[in-house]
Amino acid sequence: MKQKQVIVIGAGFGGVRAALDLSKNPELSVTIIDQYPYHSVHGQLYEVATSPTELTAMPELKRSVELPLLQIFKNSPVKIVTAKVVDIKFASKTVIVDKPYSYDYLVCALGSQPNFFSIPGASEHAWHFSSGYDALKIRGEIESTIALAKNNLRKKDVQIVIAGGGVAGVEVAAELHGMLNYLSWRENYPRHKIVTTLIDRSEAMLSMFPKEVQEIAHQRLEELGVVLDTGVSIESISKHELQTSDGVKEFDVLIWAAGVRANPLPTSESVSVKKGDRVEVDAQFKLVGQPDVFVLGDQCARAEDGGVNPLPGTASQAIRQAKYVATAIKALAKNQQPPLFTCQSLPYIIPLGPKWAIFYSKRKVVKGYLGYLIRQVVWFKYYISILGFTKGIHWLLRTSELFKRND
Ligand SMILES: Cc1cc2nc3c(=O)[nH]c(=O)nc-3n(C[C@H](O)[C@H](O)[C@H](O)COP(=O)(O)OP(=O)(O)OC[C@H]3O[C@@H](n4cnc5c(N)ncnc54)[C@H](O)[C@@H]3O)c2cc1C
Incomplete structure (x- = not known):
């Protein structure tokens, strides 16, 4: 029987899982x-x-967050194409890269990008985390700022400001603690003159979580010396200055963690999008009006069952959706009815500094070292799920060894 062609665009958390699961079916290429x-x-x-x-050397660090696709798909029949998708033509069922690729089914998982909410100056003056390269640029900026400050001790404090007190913001604020201690020692620069401030417009950090989780996070961040500036909206940004609802605030390094918006589907055809530019899909993740095209992960606006809010943009949600979409495509390829997808609220793990994390599920909140251990188990399971047992262990040990150096 002729194999059906499935194209997955985007090799992030959702795309990799979808491709691995789909490739187990010999009827699909x-x-x-x-x-x-x-x-x-x-x-x-x-x-x-x-x-x-x-x-930690730069190449070593970069490798730790960039898993080669050749390694992931080594033992599977998945074909890998490295190129930017520039167009999707739904009528002719083709994806345009360097040349057209035809599909019977298309899975789109192109992820998201920082959302600057049209705040003037934000994209020019704030650093953000989208890739290993961005992370290394932020590291370089903080190191050089403190090295320069030591030559001018009369200068006011070094101000590192993080915009956005969601999961991303609190995590980066806490993670900076160990590095700043180290840099203060290395540069012989007083630690109390390096200030980390977390700004959020809500009245609490982690405003989307229950009060218990917020209080744990507030206490932990304060123990780590992070200044919490809540109820403050950023209105505009210029070089080293934030104009806020609470007046002007100076910064030396500004890190943007205030939210994301979906990457656009690269197509000249019209696609309906919702809040955060997320693509509208039906209950089975099919692009509205395109029964052979699925959109999942950060890019899609699949609403919670019986609700209006989209499913959270997390790796675990993207993976779960990818597993479902792979099952749905396998059923469709056999002319069967796909099963229904049921939304689930999945646990969160919020790392807050060295060997410390909050694990939050609807039934349980765990904090501290135990939370960190749960996180390690989750990463371990993830690496095994995409690399196999031996390579998965190897990767976890390698990254754990690397990352504990800044604790
Ligand atoms: C700094 C940071 C930390 C995070 N920490 C956590 C965490 O601890 N736990 C958690 O659950 N979630 C976390 N998230 C969120 C999580 O990473 C996302 O929800 C998840 O990656 C979404 O998966 P995805 O498959 O939709 O997209 P992604 O994983 O973002 O993958 C998208 C892929 O599409 C590719 N792509 C984009 N455009 C094109 C194009 N035109 N052509 C070809 N390829 C393209 C990209 O290169 C990328 O590989 C974090 C996100 C960030 C940015």
């Missing part, structure tokens, strides 16, 4: 297309940005 030859492990980017230069 699977091709994955990404602009990079690796899978970027976003959850570890903060570790990269907060590892001082002498302790």
Whole structure:
């Protein structure tokens, strides 16, 4: 029987899982297309940005968050194309890269990018985490700022400001602690003159979580010396100055963690999008009006069952959706009815500094070292799921060894 062609665009958390699962079906021929030859492990980017230069070499760090696709798909029949997708033509069922690729089914998982909410100056003056390269640039900026400040001790404090007190913001604020201690010692620069401030417009950090989680996070961040500036909106940004609802605030390094918006679907055809530019899909993740095209992960606006809010943009949600979409395509290829997808609220793990994390699920909140151990188990399971047992262990040990150097 002739194999059906499945193209997966985007080799992130969702795309990799979808391609691996689809490739187990001999009736499908699977091709994955990404602009990079690796899978970027976003959850570890903060570790990269907060590892001082002498302790971990740049190539070593970059490799730790960029898993080669050749390694992931080594034992599977998935074909890899490294190129940027420039157009999708739904009528002719083709994806345009360097040349057209035809599909019977298309899975889009192109992820998201920072959302600057049209705040003037934000994209020019703030650093953000989208890749290993961005994380290394942030590291370089912090190191050089403190090195320069030591030549001018009369200068006011070094101000590192993080915009956005969601999961990303609190994590980076806490992770910086170890690196700043180290840099203060290395540069012989007083630690109390390096200030980390977290700004959020809500009245609490982690405003989307229950009060119990917020209080744990507030206490932990304060123990780490992070200044919490809540109820403050950023209105505009110029070089080294924030105009806020609470007046002007100076900064030396500004890190943007205030939210993301979906990457656009690269097509000249009209696509309906919702809040955060997320693409409208039906209950089975099919692009509205295109029964052979699925969109998942950060890029899609699949609403929670019986609700209006989109499913959270997390790696675990993207993976779960990818597993479902792979099952749905396998059923469709056999002319069967796909099963229904049921939304689930998945646990969160919020790392807050060296060997410390909050694990939050609807039933349980765990904090401290135990939370960190749960996080390690989750990463271990993830690496095994895409690399196999031996390579998975190897990768976890390698990254754990690297990242503990900044603790
Ligand atoms: C710094 C950071 C830390 C995070 N930490 C966590 C965490 O601890 N836990 C958690 O659950 N979630 C975390 N997230 C969120 C999580 O990473 C995302 O929800 C998840 O990556 C979404 O998966 P995805 O498959 O939709 O997209 P992604 O994983 O972002 O993958 C998108 C892929 O599409 C490719 N691509 C984009 N445009 C094109 C194009 N035109 N042509 C070809 N390829 C293209 C990209 O190169 C990328 O490989 C974090 C995100 C960031 C940025």
